[in-house]
Amino acid sequence: MAVAYNGWFSVAAGARTVARHLGCFILVATVSAALLWSTSQPASSAEKIIADYGGTSGFQAPLWAAKEGGFFAKYGLDVEIVMIPGGTQSMQALISGGTLFAQSSAAAPINSRLGGSDVVLLAASINKYPFSVVARPQIKTPADIAGKKVGVVRLGGSNESALRKAFGLWNIDPKSVIFLQMGEAASRLVALSTGTLDVTVLAPPHTLKARQMKMTILADLKALPIYYPQSTLAVRESLLERSPQVAKSFLKAYMEGVHWFRTNREAALKVLRKYLRTEEREILEETYDYFAPMMVPSLRVNLEGVQEILTQEGQRLPAATRRKPSDFVRERLLDELDREGFTHKFR
Incomplete structure (x- = not known):
């Protein structure tokens, strides 16, 4: 719950x-x-x-x-x-x-x-930010994120900060998503696979696993102009x-x-x-x-x-x-x- x-x-x-x-x-x-x-x-x-x-x-x-x-x-x-x-x-x-x-x-x-x-x-x-924004296969573009469940390690931490910054670049209102505190990366990857989550941020080696599971990589944040x-x-x-x-x-x-x-x-x-x-x-x-x-x-x-x-x-x-x-x-x-x-x- x-x-x-x-x-x-x-x-x-x-x-x-x-x-x-x-x-x-x-x-x-x-x-x-x-x-x-x-x-x-x-x-x-x-x-x-x-x-x-x-x-x-x-x-x-x-x-x-x-x-x-x-x-x-x-x-x-x-x-x-x-x-x-x-x-x-x-x-x-x-x-x-x-x-x-x-x-x-x-x-x-x-x-x-x-x-x-x-x-x-x-x-x-x-x-x-050493993260990629990763989503379930049904989500193809950043515009699809609105209304979705977004997982982070903890509320207020670097995961959430990274996502908020990415949302700003994509003109997505953070209030349009539901942030969920879900713990470390392996747990969030499992939550993506079961549908408990729709979107999260992951770093290697978990990004490789996400690709193998056919998840969508929406962006690599280290490539963005963000420090x-x-x-x-x-x-x-x-x-x-x-x-x-x-x-x-x-x-x-x-x-x-x-x-x-x-x-x-x-x-x-x-x-x-x-x-x-x-x-x-x-x-x-x-x-x-x-x-x-x-x-x-x-x-x-x-x-x-x-x-x-x-x-x-x-x-x-x-x-x-x-x-x-x-x-x-x-x-x-x-x-x-x-x-x-x-x-x-x-x-």
């Missing part, structure tokens, strides 16, 4: 919904306990760190690469990476001290800071003040991981094989070929994309329109790496 919240709709599934939220609570609590000792300790040569990523789409690969390529260890960090689906849960873990770094779309950290937290964006590895920091590193300012060297070492590892992923195809395919949990060469190659060119070697956050988020948030939170993109980004460490010549090795 569908339950309305403030004019929107989210899918409720009884006990499954309770279990999902309980699972998120247990994950955050467990992560918090695991890291409690490290957040109160000074930085060391092998700082214990937990960092999270949001799912199993290819735009999560920068963090995977930094881990699997051995770059965290290279820069003296002991890093465990965990998956926490959903930006809200990711920010809860970050603010509670359960994680020290979060790889997330920029919307969640920006919303967290607008709500009063000290979360900031440290870097960005992908600055465009959006999709894969960013979020941290708390308190960490930057308490342990700047830890943050700098993490940033070095992340930057080198991006470079290694972009320039070592076979090694990158092995990383994707592990985290996507597939042996299908076609899926792995499509995912790599789509995402590797999108990655930003400099790790600079696109401020135009941050402004886009603030403009959208301003529709529900007027205070967002009075904030500047620079209020949400801290580039001092990237500036230091530039001056030291570190970043020039990876361009």
Whole structure:
């Protein structure tokens, strides 16, 4: 059944919904306990760190690469990476001290800071929407979307933001569709196949599966003139003040991981094989070929994309329109790496 919240709709599934939220609570609590000792300790040569990523789409690969390529260890960090689906849960873990770094779309950290937290964006590895708008086979053009059920990971997140931007370019009134909160990509693809959803956004490898299922690909949003920091590193300012060297070492590892992923195809395919949990060469190659060119070697956050988020948030939170993109980004460490010549090795 569908339950309305403030004019929107989210899918409720009884006990499954309770279990999902309980699972998120247990994950955050467990992560918090695991890291409690490290957040109160000074930085060391092998700082214990937990960092999270949001799912199993290819735009999560920068963090995977930094881990699997051995770059965290290279820069003296002991890093465990965990998956926490959903930006809200990711920010809860970050603010509670359960994680020290979060790889997330920029919307969640920006919303967290607008709500009063000290979360900031440290870097960005992908600055465009890495999504395609995918519809059931009966839908042939964007004009057919009106009145249809449109699925997103969560209401207010980057999926919805991407769709609203596409609707604007297509002159489609967002009020003419029903937004449904449906969770991660695999679930939405199943919902498309059963008719629970009519439209969603997907990224490789799920777009390949969608094509195999004869779904309609209405648009590849990365080809549109839209900027959006999709894969960013979020941290708390308190960490930057308490342990700047830890943050700098993490940033070095992340930057080198991006470079290694972009320039070592076979090694990158092995990383994707592990985290996507597939042996299908076609899926792995499509995912790599789509995402590797999108990655930003400099790790600079696109401020135009941050402004886009603030403009959208301003529709529900007027205070967002009075904030500047620079209020949400801290580039001092990237500036230091530039001056030291570190970043020039990876361009």
